[in-house]
Amino acid sequence: MSDARDGVWVLTIGDELLRGEIVDSNKSHLSQRMLALELESARHVSVPDDPAAMEEILREAARRARVVLVSGGLGPTRDDLTTEIAARTFGRKLVRDAESLEQIRAFFRRFNREMASNNAKQADFPEGADILPNPVGTAPGFMLEVPGPAGAPPTQLFFMPGVPRELYRMLDEQVVPRLEARLGARRTVRARLLRTFGIGESNLDRMLSDLAQGDPDTVIGFRTQFPDNLVRILVRAADARTADAKLDVLERDVRARVGDLVVGVGERKLEEVVAELLRERKRTIAVAESITGGLIASRLTDVPGSSAYLLEGIVAYANDAKVRALGVSPESLAQHGAVSEPVARQMAEGMRRAGGADIGLATTGIAGPDGGSAEKPVGTLWLALADGEGTIAHRYQLMNDRARNKELASQLALDWIRRRLLGLPISAETFPRLLSAEPKK
Amino acid sequence: MSDARDGVWVLTIGDELLRGEIVDSNKSHLSQRMLALELESARHVSVPDDPAAMEEILREAARRARVVLVSGGLGPTRDDLTTEIAARTFGRKLVRDAESLEQIRAFFRRFNREMASNNAKQADFPEGADILPNPVGTAPGFMLEVPGPAGAPPTQLFFMPGVPRELYRMLDEQVVPRLEARLGARRTVRARLLRTFGIGESNLDRMLSDLAQGDPDTVIGFRTQFPDNLVRILVRAADARTADAKLDVLERDVRARVGDLVVGVGERKLEEVVAELLRERKRTIAVAESITGGLIASRLTDVPGSSAYLLEGIVAYANDAKVRALGVSPESLAQHGAVSEPVARQMAEGMRRAGGADIGLATTGIAGPDGGSAEKPVGTLWLALADGEGTIAHRYQLMNDRARNKELASQLALDWIRRRLLGLPISAETFPRLLSAEPKK
Numbered sequence: 036m037s038d039a040r041d042g043v044w045v046l047t048i049g050d051e052l053l054r055g056e057i058v059d060s061n062k063s064h065l066s067q068r069m070l071a072l073e074l075e076s077a078r079h080v081s082v083p084d085d086p087a088a089m090e091e092i093l094r095e096a097a098r099r100a101r102v103v104l105v106s107g108g109l110g111p112t113r114d115d116l117t118t119e120i121a122a123r124t125f126g127r128k129l130v131r132d133a134e135s136l137e138q139i140r141a142f143f144r145r146f147n148r149e150m151a152s153n154n155a156k157q158a159d160f161p162e163g164a165d166i167l168p169n170p171v172g173t174a175p176g177f178m179l180e181v182p183g184p185a186g187a188p189p190t191q192l193f194f195m196p197g198v199p200r201e202l203y204r205m206l207d208e209q210v211v212p213r214l215e216a217r218l219g220a221r222r223t224v225r226a227r228l229l230r231t232f233g234i235g236e237s238n239l240d241r242m243l244s245d246l247a248q249g250d251p252d253t254v255i256g257f258r259t260q261f262p263d264n265l266v267r268i269l270v271r272a273a274d275a276r277t278a279d280a281k282l283d284v285l286e287r288d289v290r291a292r293v294g295d296l297v298v299g300v301g302e303r304k305l306e307e308v309v310a311e312l313l314r315e316r317k318r319t320i321a322v323a324e325s326i327t328g329g330l331i332a333s334r335l336t337d338v339p340g341s342s343a344y345l346l347e348g349i350v351a352y353a354n355d356a357k358v359r360a361l362g363v364s365p366e367s368l369a370q371h372g373a374v375s376e377p378v379a380r381q382m383a384e385g386m387r388r389a390g391g392a393d394i395g396l397a398t399t400g401i402a403g404p405d406g407g408s409a410e411k412p413v414g415t416l417w418l419a420l421a422d423g424e425g426t427i428a429h430r431y432q433l434m435n436d437r438a439r440n441k442e443l444a445s446q447l448a449l450d451w452i453r454r455r456l457l458g459l460p461i462s463a464e465t466f467p468r469l470l471s472a473e474p475k476k
Numbered sequence: 477m478s479d480a481r482d483g484v485w486v487l488t489i490g491d492e493l494l495r496g497e498i499v500d501s502n503k504s505h506l507s508q509r510m511l512a513l514e515l516e517s518a519r520h521v522s523v524p525d526d527p528a529a530m531e532e533i534l535r536e537a538a539r540r541a542r543v544v545l546v547s548g549g550l551g552p553t554r555d556d557l558t559t560e561i562a563a564r565t566f567g568r569k570l571v572r573d574a575e576s577l578e579q580i581r582a583f584f585r586r587f588n589r590e591m592a593s594n595n596a597k598q599a600d601f602p603e604g605a606d607i608l609p610n611p612v613g614t615a616p617g618f619m620l621e622v623p624g625p626a627g628a629p630p631t632q633l634f635f636m637p638g639v640p641r642e643l644y645r646m647l648d649e650q651v652v653p654r655l656e657a658r659l660g661a662r663r664t665v666r667a668r669l670l671r672t673f674g675i676g677e678s679n680l681d682r683m684l685s686d687l688a689q690g691d692p693d694t695v696i697g698f699r700t701q702f703p704d705n706l707v708r709i710l711v712r713a714a715d716a717r718t719a720d721a722k723l724d725v726l727e728r729d730v731r732a733r734v735g736d737l738v739v740g741v742g743e744r745k746l747e748e749v750v751a752e753l754l755r756e757r758k759r760t761i762a763v764a765e766s767i768t769g770g771l772i773a774s775r776l777t778d779v780p781g782s783s784a785y786l787l788e789g790i791v792a793y794a795n796d797a798k799v800r801a802l803g804v805s806p807e808s809l810a811q812h813g814a815v816s817e818p819v820a821r822q823m824a825e826g827m828r829r830a831g832g833a834d835i836g837l838a839t840t841g842i843a844g845p846d847g848g849s850a851e852k853p854v855g856t857l858w859l860a861l862a863d864g865e866g867t868i869a870h871r872y873q874l875m876n877d878r879a880r881n882k883e884l885a886s887q888l889a890l891d892w893i894r895r896r897l898l899g900l901p902i903s904a905e906t907f908p909r910l911l912s913a914e915p916k917k
Binding site for chain 1: 493494495496497498499500501503504505506507508509510511516517518519520521522523524529677678697699708763765768769770771772773774776777778780781782783786787788789790791792793794796797800801830831832843844845846875877878879882
């Protein structure tokens with residue numbers, strides 16, 4: 036059986052893409068997931084909401100690839116033409132699916148709303164399509180099979196919404212399992228993402244790349260997702276059990292070298308890791324924020340159930356609030372300034388006391404672009420943490436713009452909580468140069 | 477002269493794109509810039525560093541578009557094949573350019589480095605190419621002209637580096653001027669983005685689309701950037717002054733219809749608009765957050781200089797914090813629950829008092845996914861604002877996941893501040909169905 040077709044073509048549809056109004060991250064996400072199935076993407080194409088352009092590219096992709104992933108154009112408006120054009124291109128009638136229609140209605144009912152009449156068309160599918168449910172939006176997706184070259188299996192075209200969170204979920208729950216089933220007895224690929232914080236990409240590369248040397252079935256990759264650096268480990272093996280075991284060994288080797296700078300696994304953010312640790316250990320926290328301006332509390336409350344451990348946050352921007360709400364001494368403020376070790380310590384201790392929490396955490400610093408001085412340049416950060424064992428405080432020098440300084444400071448603070456709960460050391464030297472450099476004298 | 481070709485095709489080249497390792501923002505940037513020259517992009521394509529794939533797509537693009545923008549594959553490594561393949565595709569010899577070679581050497585000298593031998597190939601160009609200098613990197617770009625259809629002007633293919641800052645600079649300094657010269661005495665295009673909050677895309681479409689009817693030189697477009705909906709107005713005219721005047725009239729017409737739901741212009745976020753209003757009017761604010769968990773304070777402190785007006789924030793997640801820090805009555809909490817009108821009002825008033833601010837703002841609600849009930853489903857939000865004129869409070873029903881409920885609640889809260897400072901009404905009816913629907917009994 037000869038099948039010289041490409042593995043995957045990825046098509047995204049929408050005028051907004053061709054006008055450059057949005058950066059299309061769906062294509063990279065789709066290709067990444069396909070690679071874990073050993074399916075290589077040969078082409079990414081975007082076309083506008085134009086029937087002729089859509090029909091042409093659908094036809095070409097169906098002819099040239101074994102799997103075609105399409106995203107966008109499944110919405111309820113006049114511009115959303117993908118379903119209609121797919122039906123026309125492959126000679127199918129449009130058929131309304133009663134079950135999907137009921138699910139769309141139910142989606143609106145959950146929010147006490149009536150379904151608008153134009154949403155009904157989202158329950159139309161080309162005849163013979165395999166419908167892909169959408170648990171987080173109104174637009175179901177669908178899969179069409181069209182004949183492949185003589186002797187080769189059919190081409191599968193998956194049509195998915197353009198909204199990333201709907202697309203991601205449908206991809207994982209509907210598309211990947213169907214492809215795995217189809218690929219059958221191929222070798223298993225397993226990949227894992229290790230999130231590190233506090234070490235640069237080139238250092239990671241230097242420390243780890245030899246782990247994959249000489250083994251074509253082991254791949255180690257690196258990428259930055261500010262403020263984290265990610266290590267992606269991938270192995271191929273005959274079956275899932277062997278692959279998982281091999282991956283476990285590789286992860287252990289990576290951790291042996293990178294140590295406690297590995298802060299998480301997968302898409303799990305540091306606030307989720309910290310949330311779980313706080314819950315597990317039944318510890319509570321209260322946060323006093325100056326430079327981070329509420330970002331730490333906001334990140335902690337992004338995690339469902341955060342009321343169990345986050346008792347209180349105070350954004351003490353004004354000195355008066357530091358004194359009144361946190362009990363910082365006016366003398367310390369006058370003598371050392373708001374960005375200083377004594378004030379950071381008093382903020383953490385005062386917050387712990389006021390909030391009645393196990394841990395009090397405090398940030399004070401200069402986010403920029405203004406407010407810096409020779410002694411305390413923009414990016415100066417004091418972090419302090421108070422708990423039953425005492426209070427620690429350290430100074431860092433951040434080197435980014437205001438938004439990234441806030442983000443990096445909040446990440447450092449969350450990592451302090453993680454370290455404290457795990458019994459790991461926290462010192463000024465815990466984080467390398469970029470984060471902790473003292474300003475030059 | 478008939479020229480049925482597409483305006484622009486954008487091609488990006490690199491294995492990393494097809495593996496999904498990076499999100500390609502170059503394509504949207506390139507298309508955006510082309511649109512300002514009245515050149516519409518008809519297709520975006522990415523192919524791997526594969527000679528056959530590159531040759532095929534270059535040939536197709538040169539045949540089908542008037543302008544082809546190519547980025548990537550100009551680096552010094554073995555994988556960087558774009559120049560070589562371009563030469564082969566269009567039947568040109570590769571010729572080394574002495575001046576470019578000297579500039580690459582000079583680039584390394586500036587950083588006290590020797591040029592590596594593989595960088596020399598970056599001074600090779602297809603014969604007849606117009607070389608595009610790269611002041612911020614080692615890889616110069618180039619432009620090739622190949623014959624167009626009979627009677628039509630030649631196709632111009634611009635080859636640029638994939639590194640965004642090198643690409644952006646070359647585009648602005650080398651490519652755009654060449655295209656402007658070629659397009660000659662064309663008309664001027666001016667565009668403006670109006671940000672609306674509280675009105676749906678389809679309603680905007682219905683209210684505004686006739687403003688562009690019958691005038692091919694006026695374009696009105698819509699897009700969503702959660703939680704805002706954006707109206708993009710674009711006009712073409714003989715010269716810049718006429719275009720600007722026409723655009724001013726169009727903006728006035730849009731505002732006459734959409735009214736105070738226009739919350740900003742351009743890329744300016746609502747927190748920046750609110751910050752400017754607070755500064756101008758010398759008003760101060762303190763924020764008590766439950767459902768938003770610090771996000772309002774964090775957004776306000778994203779704006780430089782926010783210490784001038786944001787006096788304090790309290791993330792009062794625990795009931796105890798609501799009582800102690802904000803003076804909410806335990807009886808109200810017991811009788812009505814934390815998500816209720818009396819508690820929202822007391823939070824806003826208590827925050828105003830405690831923070832010594834002109835305005836006290838409070839949020840309480842159920843972000844989800846858990847914690848909802850029949851009476852107070854997930855997405856229930858109470859907003860309250862207290863100032864010298866009294867206290868207002870309204871209930872909203874949000875319909876998203878936790879992250880978006882937080883974001884939408886923070887946006888509503890910021891818009892309340894904007895409205896209050898501008899003397900605009902705030903009522904439960906201020907925002908249409910999507911935001912303010914009361915739950916059905």
